[in-house]
Each structure stands twice: as C-alpha cells, then as structure tokens.
Amino acid sequence: MTNEQIMSWLERIADVLHENAQYLTQLDSPIGDADHGINMDRGFTAIRAKFLDMATMDIASRLKTVGMTLVSTVGGASGPLYGTAFLRAATAASGKQELAPADLVAMLDAFLGGIVARGKAQPGEKTMVDALTPAVSSAKEALAQGKDTAEITARAAAAAEEGMKATIPMQATKGRASYLGERSIGHQDPGATSSWLIVRSLSEACTSTPRP
Amino acid sequence: MKKLINKPEMAVKEAMAGMAAAHPDLIRVDLEQQIIVRKDAPVRGKVGVISGGGSGHEPMHGGFVGMGMLDAACPGAVFTSPVPDQMLAATQAVDGGVGVLHIVKNYTGDVLNFEMAAELAAANGVQVESVVTNDDVAVQDSLYTAGRRGVGVTVLLEKIVGGFAETKAPLEKVAELARRVNSQGRSMGMALISCTVPTAGKPTFELGDDEMEIGIGIHGEPGRRRVKLAPADDITEMLAMPIIEDLGLKSGENVLAMVNGMGGTPLIELYIVYNALNRILQGKRISIARSLVGSYITSLEMAGCSITLVRLDDELTRYWDAPVHTPALRWGV
Numbered sequence: 397m398t399n400e401q402i403m404s405w406l407e408r409i410a411d412v413l414h415e416n417a418q419y420l421t422q423l424d425s426p427i428g429d430a431d432h433g434i435n436m437d438r439g440f441t442a443i444r445a446k447f448l449d450m451a452t453m454d455i456a457s458r459l460k461t462v463g464m465t466l467v468s469t470v471g472g473a474s475g476p477l478y479g480t481a482f483l484r485a486a487t488a489a490s491g492k493q494e495l496a497p498a499d500l501v502a503m504l505d506a507f508l509g510g511i512v513a514r515g516k517a518q519p520g521e522k523t524m525v526d527a528l529t530p531a532v533s534s535a536k537e538a539l540a541q542g543k544d545t546a547e548i549t550a551r552a553a554a555a556a557e558e559g560m561k562a563t564i565p566m567q568a569t570k571g572r573a574s575y576l577g578e579r580s581i582g583h584q585d586p587g588a589t590s591s592w593l594i595v596r597s598l599s600e601a602c603t604s605t606p607r608p
Numbered sequence: 609m610k611k612l613i614n615k616p617e618m619a620v621k622e623a624m625a626g627m628a629a630a631h632p633d634l635i636r637v638d639l640e641q642q643i644i645v646r647k648d649a650p651v652r653g654k655v656g657v658i659s660g661g662g663s664g665h666e667p668m669h670g671g672f673v674g675m676g677m678l679d680a681a682c683p684g685a686v687f688t689s690p691v692p693d694q695m696l697a698a699t700q701a702v703d704g705g706v707g708v709l710h711i712v713k714n715y716t717g718d719v720l721n722f723e724m725a726a727e728l729a730a731a732n733g734v735q736v737e738s739v740v741t742n743d744d745v746a747v748q749d750s751l752y753t754a755g756r757r758g759v760g761v762t763v764l765l766e767k768i769v770g771g772f773a774e775t776k777a778p779l780e781k782v783a784e785l786a787r788r789v790n791s792q793g794r795s796m797g798m799a800l801i802s803c804t805v806p807t808a809g810k811p812t813f814e815l816g817d818d819e820m821e822i823g824i825g826i827h828g829e830p831g832r833r834r835v836k837l838a839p840a841d842d843i844t845e846m847l848a849m850p851i852i853e854d855l856g857l858k859s860g861e862n863v864l865a866m867v868n869g870m871g872g873t874p875l876i877e878l879y880i881v882y883n884a885l886n887r888i889l890q891g892k893r894i895s896i897a898r899s900l901v902g903s904y905i906t907s908l909e910m911a912g913c914s915i916t917l918v919r920l921d922d923e924l925t926r927y928w929d930a931p932v933h934t935p936a937l938r939w940g941v
Contacts, residue, residue: 421808429687429827430808438685467724471662471688476720514720567752571716572829574753575746 397495397545397602402455405601406462407447410440412593423586427573432474432586439470439478455495459486459503473571474587477511477524484510497545501535504552504598508532515570522568522580527591530555546603553592553599560584560592609809611909616806620663620683627670631935634674641697642690644670645680649702655773655782656680656702659711659766660695661718662687664805665826667936668763668905675941676932677770678711686805686908687827689717695725699734707735707779709786711766713758714742715827737779739786741765743795743916745854746823746831757825760868760916761793763904764928767937771930789924794855796823796847797914800837801872803828803907822846824914826870826907840877844884847915852892855919859893864928866899866916871906873913878902881913898928904936 413420413436420433443465450458463482467475488506492499508528517523534555538548561584568580571587613619621639628637628644637644650656659669660682669681679702684690699708708729712722722738729736741758769786777785799821802811805828812828815821820838823831838846857863867882869875878901889896897920905914918924931940 425808425812427829429829430805430812431685431688434807435685435688468691468693471684471691471721472717473689473715473720475689475691475717476724515716569752569754571754572825572827575757575823575825575829575831577753 397500399455399458399494401601402458403447403450404604405598406443406458408597408600409594410444412597413437413440413590416593420586420590423584423589427568427576427580427583428586429572431472432590435470435472435474436590439466439475442469455492456486456489459483459489473515474590477515477587480514481507481510484513497539497543497548500545501532501539501548504532504535517570520566521570522563522566522573522585522588523570524585524587524591526563526566526585527556527559527588527595530559531591531595546599549595549599549602553596556592556595560588563588609804609806611804611806613806616809619806620685623663623666624670624683627935634933634935635670638697642694643680643682643698643701644673645698645701646673646675646678649679650704651679652704653706653776654704655706655777655779656699656704656708657711657766657770657773657782658682658695658698658702658708659762660684660690660698660722661713662689662827664803664908665906669766671936672763672766672934674932674934676774676930677766677934677937686807689715689721692721692725692728695722696728696732699725699729699736700732703734707737709769709773709779709782710736710738711762711769711786712738712740713762714740714755715757716754718758735779737783739783739790741790743790743793744825745794745796745850759797759826760795760866760905760914761790761918763868764793764864764866764900764916764918765789767932768924768927770932771927774930785923785927789918792855792924793916793918794851795914795916796851797826797831797868797870797912798822798843798847799824799831799870799910799912801911803871803910805908821912824870824907824910824912826905828907828910840880841884844881844915845888847913848885848888848917851915851917852894855917857892857894857917857919860895862895862897862920862925863889864898864900864918864920864924865889865896866904867901868905868914868916869903870910870912870914871903872909872911873903875902878913881915885915897925
C-alpha cells in the first residue's frame with residue numbers, strides 16, 4: 397500500500413462518514429444518545445481541513461495527525477478509541493515509505509490493539525471490536541495464504557461487515573448501550589458500523605488507482 | 609423541531625458567550641479552548657476543582673463555576689464528552705499550585721477523555737486526582753454493563769467538595785471527601801417525553817401518550833423499562849424505594865434530598881414529587897435535613913425528573929451550607 401493510497405483511504409473515510417452521518421446517528425438512537433454520526437463527521441471534517449498540510453507527510457505522520465485530530469475533536473468514547481487506534485497504527489507504520497502486505501496487516505492489528513487497550517472491550521460485547529477482530533483475523537489468514545494487499549483488505553472488509561451484522565443479536569456490555577440491558581438486543585451497533593466503513597474504505601483504497 | 613436556537617452547530621458556543629455576558633462578575637469564558645473558568649482563577653493555595661461533560665445538561669457544569677463550587681467546566685458538544693484538550697486547558701487555568709481535582713461522571717466517553725487528560729496533565733507536571741461519580745441505581749452494578757452512571761449526586765458533590773476546597777484543604781483530603789459523598793449518594797430518574805438533540809433534529813426516542821420511561825440517564829438515552837404512565841405519587845415511590853434500599857437508609861438518619869427536573873418539567877410538578885418524597889421518608893422516619901428542588905442536571909427539554917438522596921453527617925452538612933456564588937447556586941453571600 398503506497399502513501400498515496402493511505403491518503404485515498406483517509407479521503408474515502410471522510411466522505412463515507414459524511415454521507416452516513418445521519419445513518420450512524422439513527423443507529424445511535426435506540427441504543428445510544430443520537431450523536432455517533434455527527435461526532436465522527438466532525439472529526440473527519442477537521443481532518444479534511446488538514447489534507448493540504450498532510451500532503452508532504454509520510455504514512456506514519458499522516459496516521460498520527462488523524463489520531464490526534466480525532467482525540468481533539470470527536471469527544472465521546474469514539475474520540476479516544478479511534479484516536480488511539482490511529483496513533484497505534486502510526487507507530488506500527490513508523491519509518492515505512494510504503495506498506496508491504498505484512499506491514500499493512502501489522503498496522504491493522506495495531507489499530508485494533510489501540511481500541512482494545514483504550515476501551516478494554518472483548519469480542520461479544522457489541523462494540524467496534526466485533527467488526528475489527530474478524531477483520532484482523534481474516535487479514536492475517538489471507539496474508540498467511542500469500543494473498544496480495546487488494547485481496548487481504550477485501551477479505552478484511554467482508555469480515556468486518558459480517559462482524560458488524562453479528563452485533564445485532566448481541567446484548568451490549570460496554571458503553572452507553574449497556575445501560576439498556578436486554579433492550580440493546582436487535583439493534584446494530586453504531587461503533588461496529590463506523591468500523592466497517594473504515595475497513596471498507598481501506599479495501600477500496602487498495603483496490604483502485606489513486607485519486608489525482 | 610422547535611427550539612430557541614440559530615444554527616444547531618453553533619448552539620454550544622453561543623450559549624457559552626451568553627453565559628459569559630450574563631455573569632461577568634463570576635466567570636470568564638474561552639471560546640477557543642471551550643472552557644468556562646472562575647473569574648479569579650487560579651486561586652493560589654487552593655485545590656482547583658474542575659468537571660465537564662456534554663452540553664445539554666445546563667446548569668451543569670458551567671452554571672456551577674464560581675466561589676464555593678467549581679473552578680472550571682469543560683462543555684463538550686451536546687451529550688458528547690469534551691476532549692482532553694479542554695480538560696488540560698481547564699486544569700492549567702485553575703492550578704493554584706496545590707493540585708487539581710477532576711470530577712468525572714461514569715460514562716465511557718467522559719472516563720476515557722478525562723483519563724487521557726489526566727495523563728497529559730501529569731506529563732506537564734500538574735498533580736491531578738480523579739473522582740468518578742456513579743450514583744445511578746437504575747443500572748445494575750455488575751460485570752455486564754459499563755457500570756452505574758454518574759447523575760444527580762454529581763451536582764451535590766460539586767457543591768460539598770467546592771465548599772471544602774475553599775478551606776484550602778489538601779488534594780488528597782478533597783478527593784477523599786468527594787469519594788465519600790459519591791458513596792453516600794444514590795439517584796434514579798424517569799422521563800415522560802424524550803428530548804431532541806439539535807443536530808439530530810428529532811426526538812431520541814418516542815414515548816406513547818400513556819407511557820413513561822423509568823431509569824433514564826441524562827443524555828436522552830432510553831432507560832431500563834417502559835411502563836404505563838402513573839400518578840406522581842406512584843412514580844415517586846418507583847424512584848425513591850430503590851434509592852432507599854440501595855443506600856440502606858435507616859430510621860433516624862439524615863439526608864439531603866434533591867428533586868431535579870430534567871429540563872422540560874415545570875416546578876409545580878417537581879414540588880408535587882417532593883411532597884410525595886417527603887411523605888415516604890417521613891413514613892420511614894428518615895429526616896430530610898437539607899433539600900434542593902429545581903432543574904440542576906437536565907437533558908435538554910426532556911420532561912421528567914430524578915431524585916437523589918445523600919446520607920448526611922455533620923461534615924457534609926457543613927460544606928453543603930458553606931457559601932457559594934455561581935450562576936446557578938448562590939447562598940451565604
């Protein structure tokens with residue numbers, strides 16, 4: 397994955413979160429407080445404003461800028477969680493001019509690691525972790541099978557989508573949804589949904605040619 | 609959506625500017641850093657006390673900034689935790705040289721952001737202690753949730769702790785008192801009508817004409833159960849009994865009782881609830897030594913109320929009675 401494709405990834409995330417702000421907010425209403433989409437959009441709009449500055453940065457610096465901006469602008473639980481995820485991803489990509497398949501998987505693993513370290517959720521608690529854990533497992537498996545970046549990320553995105561849908565019957569034991577107990581069952585988790593969108597954007601960036 | 613706002617995204621900043629203009633003798637506001645600070649901060653030799661949280665709960669916390677209560681407040685976007693940058697700026701603004709206390713309500717977002725802020729403050733050499741409020745009895749305290757939410761006791765704790773901090777008590781003692789107040793307080797709330805987050809444009813949940821939500825939080829999130837509407841006396845019992853049980857209140861004890869409006873309920877109704885609460889506590893020979901009735905920790909225009917009881921002793925009573933001068937609470941001056 398090239399530095400250009402990293403930029404493409406970030407641009408796609410900004411676009412898709414903006415397009416889906418109302419949808420994510422709607423998901424956040426029955427089991428949250430109706431602000432996930434708005435908050436994520438605010439964070440990535442702030443990042444979009446830094447794209448010009450980021451043009452001359454390397455991969456790690458771009459990811460670090462994203463992480464710090466998310467911490468400073470998103471608020472809620474998502475800010476520290478995604479912020480730490482991107483910061484850890486930045487550390488994993490440190491010094492690299494481009495990401496070979498193994499580097500990309502390591503970066504994804506660090507991304508998930510950041511969320512787990514900050515939020516301490518395990519799979520099955522109806523959170524972002526439920527989309528990201530299968531995404532990372534799939535990516536590792538695909539890497540072990542010698543697949544290329546496009547295939548690795550495509551499988552990760554498919555696994556993330558499945559993981560996101562799997563949150564529907566789960567009872568939340570983390571975050572605001574957990575206060576609802578059994579009433580959280582039957583609703584798709586908004587955090588898992590934004591996580592899927594982020595991973596799908598990664599797959600799109602790795603599959604198409606870079607934007608001019 | 610019918611609200612008294614201009615652009616939804618500007619609501620928080622405009623409200624902060626309005627507060628600063630309305631209370632220039634008490635507070636100053638930094639719109640860039642998004643913090644509300646006591647006019648004479650930092651007060652040298654006094655522990656700085658800060659809190660913060662999503663906007664939409666006014667007067668909490670900005671309305672509680674001033675002598676005898678908070679030194680600074682960090683308002684986030686509506687119902688969204690503020691970011692570490694705000695807490696760091698607030699910490700630095702109130703640092704009187706003897707440390708700063710962070711009062712954190714137990715919501716994942718608040719806890720994570722304040723955690724990151726405390727890490728940053730420590731890196732900058734400021735001594736910070738954090739106290740988490742988790743008084744909500746509606747959430748079962750178990751391994752299977754994010755823990756009990758911090759609700760009504762937060763207001764009462766900010767007053768009592770603020771009063772104690774004015775005596776120039778050291779940081780560890782101030783933190784200890786804060787933890788004690790939290791452990792002696794319990795709350796429960798209910799809603800008749802949901803609220804509407806300005807940027808969402810529609811109510812967070814829908815309640816039928818004959819329904820009410822028991823065990824709500826303060827962010828418009830649905831509560832534990834939805835039941836048929838009942839008279840105020842019955843509602844008061846539904847809220848008060850779990851509190852009394854959980855706190856183990858016994859005959860002969862003294863409490864501070866707060867009947868709090870969620871923002872959309874008129875005072876006449878809050879006093880009807882207080883009347884019922886008074887009768888319930890009298891029946892159990894629990895004495896209400898101090899009371900507070902009004903909208904102090906709200907959820908925008910949510911119609912509903914919450915009850916908080918704090919078990920009082922001489923020390924807590926003394927600091928509750930101590931002078932306070934903030935936009936929302938003022939006595940003794």
